[in-house]
Amino acid sequence: MSRRAALYLRVSTDEQTTENQRLELTTVAERAGWTIVETYEDAGISGARGRDKRPAFDKLCKDAARRRFDVVAVWSVDRLGRSLQDLVAFLSDIHGFGIELYLHQQGIDTTTPAGKAMFQMLGVFAEFERAMIRDRVKSGLIRAKANGVTLGRPQTKPGIEAAIRVTLAAGTGILKTAKLHGVGTSVVQRIKNELKT
Numbered sequence: 001m002s003r004r005a006a007l008y009l010r011v012s013t014d015e016q017t018t019e020n021q022r023l024e025l026t027t028v029a030e031r032a033g034w035t036i037v038e039t040y041e042d043a044g045i046s047g048a049r050g051r052d053k054r055p056a057f058d059k060l061c062k063d064a065a066r067r068r069f070d071v072v073a074v075w076s077v078d079r080l081g082r083s084l085q086d087l088v089a090f091l092s093d094i095h096g097f098g099i100e101l102y103l104h105q106q107g108i109d110t111t112t113p114a115g116k117a118m119f120q121m122l123g124v125f126a127e128f129e130r131a132m133i134r135d136r137v138k139s140g141l142i143r144a145k146a147n148g149v150t151l152g153r154p155q156t157k158p159g160i161e162a163a164i165r166v167t168l169a170a171g172t173g174i175l176k177t178a179k180l181h182g183v184g185t186s187v188v189q190r191i192k193n194e195l196k197t
Contacts, residue, residue, distance in 0.1 A: 005034035006069040008060055010079045014044040021075040024104055028073060037069050047082045048130060064094050076105035082130040088120060156187050164191050 007025045009018035018041055029036050040056040051058050057080075060072065072094060074080055081087050091110065094101060101110040108115045141151060156164075160181055167177045174192065178185045 003032070003034045003071050004037045004069040005029050005032075005071050005073050006060060006063065007036060007039040008041075008057065008072060008074045008079065009039065010042040010045060010047065010054070010057070012044070012046050016043075018043060021079070025073045025075060028102070028104060034071060034073075038063065047078055047080070050086070061090070061093065064097050064099055067097055067099070069099065071100045071102055073102045073104065075103075077103050077108075078129075082127060084120075084124055084127040091116070091120075156183060161191060164188055165195065168192055168195060 007022065007029070009021045009025075011018055011021075022039065026036065028034075040060040042054045042056040045054050051061060063069070064072070077087065080090060091101060095110070102108070106118065108118050110116050145151060160183065164177055164181050164183070164187070167180060168188070168191065172180070174185050174188045178188045181188075
């Protein structure tokens with residue numbers, strides 16, 4: 001009997017595309033004789049985000065609980081997520097529903113004990129890679145500060161802030177005030193909040 005397959009595709013930024021993932025996984029499904037019942041796609045969403053911040057992944061998990069498919073096919077382990085805890089929980093959940101996992105890049109099929117063990121090891125490496133990236137970013141920020149680079153948004157000049165206060169005091173709304181003074185609405189909102197205190 002043909003297995004029902006769900007494809008999960010994810011890219012971290014809007015500049016990237018899921019098309020290569022889709023083509024490869026569709027080819028795998030055809031070769032294996034799987035019937036693709038649905039494709040779940042999160043475009044422009046980081047794998048570090050939780051399930052609640054990834055709508056397609058959340059729907060995939062809910063449909064897994066309803067046993068809408070027999071196997072989940074994913075391009076790579078890091079498409080599922082970067083947290084070992086989340087990856088292991090996901091694997092545990094889908095296996096509890098009798099659903100298998102296929103990871104194309106790693107060539108892992110969790111129908112085998114070796115596949116399950118390898119999946120957990122890959123999760124460790126994905127989490128380690130994320131920690132390395134975070135450390136490199138922190139080091140870069142420290143180096144930039146040491147070289148005199150001012151981090152964050154540029155500060156609004158005191159003269160502009162004073163003019164914004166006058167405009168707000170006259171009863172002008174946040175959007176119009178921001179437009180009048182060429183600043184963002186968050187700047188006007190901050191000044192408005194300061195006026196209340």
